[in-house]
Amino acid sequence: MNVQIKPNDLAAFWMPFTANKQFKANPRLFVGAKDMHYITNDGRRVLDGTSGLWCVNAGHCRPKIAEAIKAQVDTLDFAGTFQMGHTRAFEAATRLVDLAPEGFNQVFFTNSGSESVETALKMAIAYHRAKGNASKVRLIGRERGYHGVNFGGMSVGGIGPNRKMFGALVAGVDHMRNTHDIARNAFSRGEPEHGAELADDLERLVALHDASTIAAVIVEPVACSAGVLIPPKGYLKRLEAIARKHDILLIADEVITGFGRLGTSFGSDYFGISPDIITTAKGVTNGTVPMGAVFVKSHVHDAFMNGPDWMIDFFHGYTYSGHPVACAAAIGTLDTYAEEGLLTRAAELAPYWEERVHALKGLPHIIDIRNIGLIGAVEFNPDPAQPGKRAYERFVKAFEAGLLVRQTGDIIALSPPLVISKSEIDQLFDIFTKVLKADY
Numbered sequence: 001m002n003v004q005i006k007p008n009d010l011a012a013f014w015m016p017f018t019a020n021k022q023f024k025a026n027p028r029l030f031v032g033a034k035d036m037h038y039i040t041n042d043g044r045r046v047l048d049g050t051s052g053l054w055c056v057n058a059g060h061c062r063p064k065i066a067e068a069i070k071a072q073v074d075t076l077d078f079a080g081t082f083q084m085g086h087t088r089a090f091e092a093a094t095r096l097v098d099l100a101p102e103g104f105n106q107v108f109f110t111n112s113g114s115e116s117v118e119t120a121l122k123m124a125i126a127y128h129r130a131k132g133n134a135s136k137v138r139l140i141g142r143e144r145g146y147h148g149v150n151f152g153g154m155s156v157g158g159i160g161p162n163r164k165m166f167g168a169l170v171a172g173v174d175h176m177r178n179t180h181d182i183a184r185n186a187f188s189r190g191e192p193e194h195g196a197e198l199a200d201d202l203e204r205l206v207a208l209h210d211a212s213t214i215a216a217v218i219v220e221p222v223a224c225s226a227g228v229l230i231p232p233k234g235y236l237k238r239l240e241a242i243a244r245k246h247d248i249l250l251i252a253d254e255v256i257t258g259f260g261r262l263g264t265s266f267g268s269d270y271f272g273i274s275p276d277i278i279t280t281a282k283g284v285t286n287g288t289v290p291m292g293a294v295f296v297k298s299h300v301h302d303a304f305m306n307g308p309d310w311m312i313d314f315f316h317g318y319t320y321s322g323h324p325v326a327c328a329a330a331i332g333t334l335d336t337y338a339e340e341g342l343l344t345r346a347a348e349l350a351p352y353w354e355e356r357v358h359a360l361k362g363l364p365h366i367i368d369i370r371n372i373g374l375i376g377a378v379e380f381n382p383d384p385a386q387p388g389k390r391a392y393e394r395f396v397k398a399f400e401a402g403l404l405v406r407q408t409g410d411i412i413a414l415s416p417p418l419v420i421s422k423s424e425i426d427q428l429f430d431i432f433t434k435v436l437k438a439d440y
């Protein structure tokens with residue numbers, strides 16, 4: 001591999017979710033990756049503590065996935081799925097549905113988590129209309145939720161900076177409070193004890209808006225992008241019961257918790273909930289080819305099937321929904337997950353992982369540590385004058401020391417590929433401990 005590649009001109013690429021000026025003054029660039037490591041343009045190996053962006057669950061450049069993609073490009077590079085089809089899409093959908101929790105018999109393909117969310121929100125509104133409940137149009141999200149960056153997902157999402165520049169957003173959206181409560185739950189291991197009653201926020205919003213106006217509630221089982229906010233014990237089941245009582249569809253946004261992150265195929269399995277729609281992306285192709293998949297229960301799907309046979313049942317889809325190369329990547333990914341037992345591996349590693357994450361307690365400025373499955377997070381006491389800076393500095397220092405972590409606000413999240421070994425977990429925390437010991 002040529003690791004000598006030097007960046008030439010960094011100006012043309014306007015990077016997403018990046019401080020462009022700062023990055024381009026001091027870039028961090030990868031030129032290769034294998035299994036648990038990235039390789040930088042100056043030839044250093046960096047341990048991937050974040051599975052790329054929470055997507056490379058099986059580790060990097062896995063042969064079966066790469067071979068499936070290469071073979072597909074040579075055989076059928078593109079075929080649409082509007083009023084036509086190709087066999088790979090049906091094969092991938094069947095394989096995915098086989099893996100899904102009880103009752104999910106259909107999958108709708110998209111190209112990203114954001115598109116999966118838009119698809120699910122549109123489905124929810126159209127579902128109620130198809131059932132004769134055309135007034136059920138409101139969407140309920142949660143503060144600090146992240147559901148991607150398109151208008152629907154941004155609107156149900158609850159991260160201030162992601163919303164404030166973009167106008168009035170989608171109408172008819174309201175939010176529950178988030179469940180993060182350091183005062184009561186700091187240093188929890190797994191699901192925190194306190195806060196199940198926050199699910200009653202949905203009842204409050206029903207009282208305010210009336211159930212006859214509410215189509216769906218969307219939550220991440222674990223709110224990862226906003227800093228790993230783990231649901232309190234009983235919260236999700238309570239939310240599910242309230243949604244069910246009021247004929248409000250429950251959408252579980254499993255773009256991160258899908259495909260083994262918690263030690264079960266889906267987060268819904270882990271928490272014992274049964275939503276109506278599950279949104280996924282990322283791990284569906286191990287991050288290799290953009291793809292999203294929206295899983296739907298039969299009652300949702302079947303509500304769309306009542307029109308004349310010749311008529312389109314859902315006026316929605318993307319040119320690349322079920323792209324053959326993405327489908328091949330998904331099949332190669334599911335094979336890899338199955339052969340290596342990766343969808344349950346986080347459960348085996350979780351106790352060891354938990355010990356190592358919580359051993360960071362006491363290092364400078366840490367006010368909370370939390371973990372679930374193969375996810376960990378460290379929260380720092382913000383510097384009041386410069387919020388976010390403490391975690392950012394530690395992210396940069398970790399990268400320089402050979403470890404990739406993910407920073408959001410004053411929180412650092414860890415979510416390594418599920419193939420990580422115990423000795424690599426040790427390496428990860430040895431590097432991270434050194435970085436956190438220094439007081440910047």
Ligand SMILES: Cc1ncc(COP(=O)(O)O)c(C=O)c1O
Pocket residue numbers: 111112113114115117146147148149220224225253254255256281282
């Ligand atoms: C829960 C959740 N939903 C949606 C998204 C958006 O996915 P994408 O960046 O693929 O559009 C993400 C991305 O991190 C996510 O975590």
